[in-house]
Amino acid sequence: MAVATATDASSGPLQLAASLGKSQSTKALLRVIILCFIAAAAVASRLFSVIRFESIIHEFDPWFNFRATKYLVANGFYSFWDWFDDRTWHPLGRVTGGTLYPGLMVTSGVIYHALRALAVPIDIRNICVLLAPAFSGLTAFAAYLLTNEMTPSPSAGLLAAVFMGITPGYISRSVAGSYDNEAIAIFLLVFTFYLWIKALKLGSMLWGALCALFYGYMVASWGGYAFITCLVPLHSFVLVVMGRYSSRLYVAYTTWYALGTLASMQIPFVGFLPVRTSEHMPALGIFGFLQIVAFLEYVRSAVPSRQFQTFLYLSLALIFGVSLLGLVGLTAAGYVAPWSGRFYSLWDTNYAKIHIPIIASVSEHQPTAWPAFFFDLNMLIWLFPAGVYLCFQHLADEHVFIIVYSLFASYFAGVMVRLMLTLTPVVCVAAAIALSQVLDTYLVIKSPNPEDSIADEVVEDTTKKGGKKFPTLLRGVSAPVVGIYNVAFKFLLAGGMTVYLLIFVQHCTWVTSNAYSSPSVVLASRMPDGSQHIIDDYREAYQWLRQNTKEDAKIMSWWDYGYQIGGMADRPTLVDNNTWNNTHIATVGKAMSSREEVSYPIMRQHEVDYVLVVFGGLLGYSGDDINKFLWMVRIAEGIWPDEVKERDFFTARGEYRVDGDASETMKNSLMYKMSYYNYASLFPPGQATDRVRGVRLPDTGPVLNTLEEAYTSENWIIRIYKVKDLDNIGRDHAAAASFDRGNKKRKATKKRGPRTLRVD
Amino acid sequence: MAKKSASAAAAAAAPTASTTTADSGATSTTTTTQMVTKGSASSSIQQTIFTVIQNYQKTTPQRTKLLDAFLGFIAVVGALQFVYCVLAGNFPFNAFLSGFSATVGQFVLTVSLRIQTTEANKAEFPSVSPERAFADYVVGSLILHFFCINFIN
Numbered sequence: 001m002a003v004a005t006a007t008d009a010s011s012g013p014l015q016l017a018a019s020l021g022k023s024q025s026t027k028a029l030l031r032v033i034i035l036c037f038i039a040a041a042a043v044a045s046r047l048f049s050v051i052r053f054e055s056i057i058h059e060f061d062p063w064f065n066f067r068a069t070k071y072l073v074a075n076g077f078y079s080f081w082d083w084f085d086d087r088t089w090h091p092l093g094r095v096t097g098g099t100l101y102p103g104l105m106v107t108s109g110v111i112y113h114a115l116r117a118l119a120v121p122i123d124i125r126n127i128c129v130l131l132a133p134a135f136s137g138l139t140a141f142a143a144y145l146l147t148n149e150m151t152p153s154p155s156a157g158l159l160a161a162v163f164m165g166i167t168p169g170y171i172s173r174s175v176a177g178s179y180d181n182e183a184i185a186i187f188l189l190v191f192t193f194y195l196w197i198k199a200l201k202l203g204s205m206l207w208g209a210l211c212a213l214f215y216g217y218m219v220a221s222w223g224g225y226a227f228i229t230c231l232v233p234l235h236s237f238v239l240v241v242m243g244r245y246s247s248r249l250y251v252a253y254t255t256w257y258a259l260g261t262l263a264s265m266q267i268p269f270v271g272f273l274p275v276r277t278s279e280h281m282p283a284l285g286i287f288g289f290l291q292i293v294a295f296l297e298y299v300r301s302a303v304p305s306r307q308f309q310t311f312l313y314l315s316l317a318l319i320f321g322v323s324l325l326g327l328v329g330l331t332a333a334g335y336v337a338p339w340s341g342r343f344y345s346l347w348d349t350n351y352a353k354i355h356i357p358i359i360a361s362v363s364e365h366q367p368t369a370w371p372a373f374f375f376d377l378n379m380l381i382w383l384f385p386a387g388v389y390l391c392f393q394h395l396a397d398e399h400v401f402i403i404v405y406s407l408f409a410s411y412f413a414g415v416m417v418r419l420m421l422t423l424t425p426v427v428c429v430a431a432a433i434a435l436s437q438v439l440d441t442y443l444v445i446k447s448p449n450p451e452d453s454i455a456d457e458v459v460e461d462t463t464k465k466g467g468k469k470f471p472t473l474l475r476g477v478s479a480p481v482v483g484i485y486n487v488a489f490k491f492l493l494a495g496g497m498t499v500y501l502l503i504f505v506q507h508c509t510w511v512t513s514n515a516y517s518s519p520s521v522v523l524a525s526r527m528p529d530g531s532q533h534i535i536d537d538y539r540e541a542y543q544w545l546r547q548n549t550k551e552d553a554k555i556m557s558w559w560d561y562g563y564q565i566g567g568m569a570d571r572p573t574l575v576d577n578n579t580w581n582n583t584h585i586a587t588v589g590k591a592m593s594s595r596e597e598v599s600y601p602i603m604r605q606h607e608v609d610y611v612l613v614v615f616g617g618l619l620g621y622s623g624d625d626i627n628k629f630l631w632m633v634r635i636a637e638g639i640w641p642d643e644v645k646e647r648d649f650f651t652a653r654g655e656y657r658v659d660g661d662a663s664e665t666m667k668n669s670l671m672y673k674m675s676y677y678n679y680a681s682l683f684p685p686g687q688a689t690d691r692v693r694g695v696r697l698p699d700t701g702p703v704l705n706t707l708e709e710a711y712t713s714e715n716w717i718i719r720i721y722k723v724k725d726l727d728n729i730g731r732d733h734a735a736a737a738s739f740d741r742g743n744k745k746r747k748a749t750k751k752r753g754p755r756t757l758r759v760d
Numbered sequence: 761m762a763k764k765s766a767s768a769a770a771a772a773a774a775p776t777a778s779t780t781t782a783d784s785g786a787t788s789t790t791t792t793t794q795m796v797t798k799g800s801a802s803s804s805i806q807q808t809i810f811t812v813i814q815n816y817q818k819t820t821p822q823r824t825k826l827l828d829a830f831l832g833f834i835a836v837v838g839a840l841q842f843v844y845c846v847l848a849g850n851f852p853f854n855a856f857l858s859g860f861s862a863t864v865g866q867f868v869l870t871v872s873l874r875i876q877t878t879e880a881n882k883a884e885f886p887s888v889s890p891e892r893a894f895a896d897y898v899v900g901s902l903i904l905h906f907f908c909i910n911f912i913n
Contacts, residue, residue, distance in 0.1 A: 202885070202887050202888070203876070203884060203885050203888065204885075204887070204888055204896060205869065205872050205873075205876075205893070205896035205897060205899070205900045206895075206896040206899055206900070208900070209896070209899060209900045209903055212903070213903070246884060247875045247876075247881055247884055247885075248884055248885065250871075250872070250875065251872040251875060251876065254868035254869075254871070254872065255868065255869065255872060255900060257868075258861065258864060258865035258868050258869065258904065259865065259900065259903055259904055259907070261861070262858075262861055262865065262904065262907035262908065262911060263907055265854075265857070265907075265911060266907060266910060266911060272853060272854075272857070275857065291868075294871070299808070299812055301880070302811065302812045302815040302816065303808055303811050303812060303815070308808075
C-alpha cells in the first residue's frame with residue numbers, strides 16, 4: 001500500500017514522503033495501520049456468503065463440528081471430553097471425545113464464554129460462523145512474522161501478510177460459515193513454523209517450548225499436524241547433511257520434540273500414535289540422530305583433528321543407516337504401524353483407487369490440475385519459484401526451511417487438491433520475498449554516485465594488495481558501476497508490479513465472490529429476469545424430519561449427509577462423514593444397491609425408520625445420489641463381492657444408464673426405485689426426463705413394495721421414504737402390495753403348489 | 761559391524777595423533793602420542809577416549825560437572841525404567857511413556873542448559889545469557905512435568 005502511493009507521486013513529494021517514512025516511529029505506525037487494514041481485508045473478503053445468504057454453517061463436516069461445539073457449550077468441558085454419541089452410527093455409536101480433534105470446538109467454546117464474561121452474549125452459531133474469518137486475520141499476521149524472519153527487507157513481511165490474507169487458496173477453506181478444522185489449523189501451522197524458525201535462529205529453549213505448545217494446539221486441531229511432524233525433522237536432517245549442525249539446532253529441535261510429543265499425546269485421538277506409527281518415526285529418528293551428532297560433535301571439539309572428522313562423518317552415516325534398517329525391521333515385525341491408507345495414497349497415487357474406494361470417492365482427494373494453481377494463487381504461482389531461488393542465494397538455516405517446505409508442499413499439492421491449503425502459506429512467503437526483492441531494487445530513487453564507488457574500489461584495492469597503490473585510475477580500467485539508474489525504467493517496473501498487484505487483488509475478490517462463497521446447503525439459481533431464486537430443499541426436508549418424526553427415528557442415507565442430518569434434523573443416522581467403519585458404510589451401500597427383498601431385511605436389522613435419498617433429476621442438480629451410486633456399489637462390492645457386482649449395473653455395452661435401457665439390476669436397485677418413484681407422473685405422458693443425466697425415462701416408473709413415500713421436497717431434491725412394518729398376516733411385502741393393487745387372481749388355481757413340510 | 765568400524769578408526773586415527781599434539785600444543789599428550797604412532801586399532805580408540813576424559817577433567821568448570829552428574833543420574837533412571845519395561849511388560853503404557861519421556865525430556869533440557877551455559881558456545885547464543893538459559897530451563901521443565909503428570913493419569 002505504501003508502495004502504491006510512492007510510485008505515483010512525483011519526485012518532490014516523493015522525497016518528502018521518503019523523509020517522512022525515515023523516522024522509526026512513523027514506520028511502526030505505518031506497519032500497524034497496514035496490518036490492521038490487511039486483517040480487515042482478510043475478514044471482509046470472507047463475508048460474501050453471510051451477506052448474500054445468511055449466517056449459517058456450510059458444507060458437511062462443519063455441521064458435526066457445530067453440533068459438537070453446541071454440546072460442549074451446553075454440557076461443559078468434562079462431559080464433552082467423555083462424550084459418547086449414541087445418535088450416530090446407529091447400532092454402534094461413536095466415542096466422540098476420543099475420535100475428534102477438540103481444538104476447534106474448545107477454541108470457540110472459550111471465545112463464547114469470554115464474550116459472555118465481557119457481557120457480550122453472542123449466539124454460539126455466530127461464533128462458529130465467524131471463527132474462520134477472525135482467524136484468517138491472525139494467519140496474515142503470522143505470515144508477516146514468518147516472512148520477517150526470512151529477509152531483512154521491510155516490505156516482505158507486509159506483502160506476505162496481504163497475500164496470505166486474500167489469496168483464494170486459503171479463502172476456499174476459511175470463508176464465513178466454513179467451520180472446519182482448517183479454519184484455525186492454518187494459523188497454527190504458520191505460527192508454529194514461525195516459532196520453530198525463531199527457536200532455531202536464537203537456539204532458545206523458551207521459543208522451542210512455545211513452538212511445542214503451539215504444535216500441541218495444532219495437534220488438537222487438525223489431522224494435518226503430521227505435516228509439521230515430518231517437515232521439522234526433515235529440515236533438521238537437511239541441515240545436518242549440509243554440515244550446518246549447530247548447538248542451536250540441537251537445543252531447538254530436542255526441546256520441540258520432547259515437549260511437543262508429550263503435548264501431542266495428551267489428545268485422546270492421537271494417544272500413543274507418536275511412538276507407534278510410521279508418520280511420526282522421522283521425528284523420533286532425527287531426535288535420536290541429533291543426540292549422537294551432538295555427542296560426536298563434543299568429542300570432536302575435545303579431540304581436534306581433521307582425520308577424525310571424516311571418521312566421524314563415516315560413523316554418523318553408518319549409525320543413520322543402521323537405525324533406518326532398524327526402523328524398517330520394526331515396521332516389518334509389526335511393532336510400528338505402517339503408513340495409514342490416507343498417507344500412503346500420497347506416495348502411491350493409485351493405491352486408494354484400487355484398495356480403498358472410500359478414500360478415492362472423496363472429490364478432494366483427486367490430483368490437482370494446472371488451472372487450479374493459477375485459479376487459487378494467480379500471480380503468486382510464478383513469483384513462488386523466484387522466491388525459492390532467492391532463498392538459495394542467501395541460504396541461511398531458515399531459507400533451507402522454505403526450500404524444503406516448498407518442495408514437499410508442492411508435491412503434496414500436486415497429488416491432492418485438498419493439500420493446496422498447506423502449499424498456500426509457503427507460496428505467499430516465497431512470493432513476498434521475490435516481490436520485495438524486486439521492489440527494493442527498483443523503488444530506490446537515488447542512484448549511487450559513480451565517483452564514490454570508484455573511490456571505494458581504490459580503497460579496497462589498496463587494502464587487498466597491501467602497499468601497491470593506484471593514485472588515480474582511468475575510468476575504463478575500473479569496473480563499471482552495475483545497476484539500474486534510469487528513473488524511467490524504475491517507474492516502468494514499479495508501475496508494472498503495482499498493476500500486477502492490483503490485478504491480483506481483483507482476481508482474489510472475483511474468485512472468492514464467485515467460486516468459494518456458496519453455502520452448499522442453500523442452492524442459488526438465477527431467474528430469467530436476473531433475480532435470484534433460492535432453492536432450499538435441504539433445510540425444508542431436514543426440518544420436516546425434525547418436526548414430523550419420532551425423536552429417535554433412525555435415518556438411513558448415504559454417508560455424505562450423515563452430519564447434516566445429525567445437525568439439522570437432529571435424528572440418529574446409520575453412517576456419517578466420519579468414515580471410521582468401512583463395513584457399516586458398505587452395509588448401507590449394499591442396502592441401497594440391492595433388490596428390495598435383500599435390502600428390507602438389512603433395514604429391519606438396523607432398525608431403520610426412514611430412508612433419505614438426494615435426487616437432482618428435476619432440477620439438474622448433479623451432486624445427487626444416482627451420480628454417487630457407483631461408489632456405493634464399489635464400496636459394497638469390496639465387502640460382498642458375490643452379492644453386489646459393479647458390472648451388473650451397466651448395460652450390455654458397458655454404459656451406465658438410467659432410462660428404459662438400464663440394466664435389470666439397476667432398475668431393481670433400491671436407489672433407482674427411490675429416486676424415480678412416481679417421477680414420471682410429474683410430466684405429461686412420454687415427456688419424463690432426467691435433467692442431470694439428460695435422458696428420457698419410461699412412462700411407468702418403478703414400484704416400491706417395502707417402502708412408502710413419506711416426504712418429497714419442493715424441487716424433488718430430497719426424498720424421504722418410510723420403511724413399512726412387517727405385514728400383519730405374515731405375507732411378504734411383494735405379495736401384500738400386489739394384493740392391494742388388486743392383482744387378485746380371477747380364477748382360484750386348483751392346482752396345489754409344491755408344499756413344504758411344516759415344522760413346528 | 762563393530763570390527764569394521766574399529767578398522768576404519770584405525771585407518772583414520774593413525775595419522776591423527778600427530779595433528780592432535782600439534783593442535784593441543786602444550787598439553788601432556790606427548791607420551792600417549794608416541795604410543796599411538798605405533799598404531800594398533802584398539803589403542804587409538806583408547807587414546808581418543810583417554811584424551812576426551814582428560815580434556816573433560818581439565819577444562820570443564822565445577823558447575824557444568826554438577827550438571828553432568830545430574831545427567832548421569834537421569835540416564836540411569838531412564839535406563840532402569842526401560843529395563844523394567846522390557847522385563848515386566850508395558851501394561852500401563854501411558855505410565856511407562858510418561859515416566860520414560862520425563863527422563864528423556866529432562867535429559868535433553870539439561871543438555872541444552874549445559875550447552876548454553878558453556879563458555880565456548882557463547883558466540884553461538886548471543887541472545888541467551890546464563891541466567892536467561894536457566895529461566896528457560898525452568899519454564900521448559902515445568903511444561904514437561906505438567907504434561908507428564910497429566911499423561912500418567
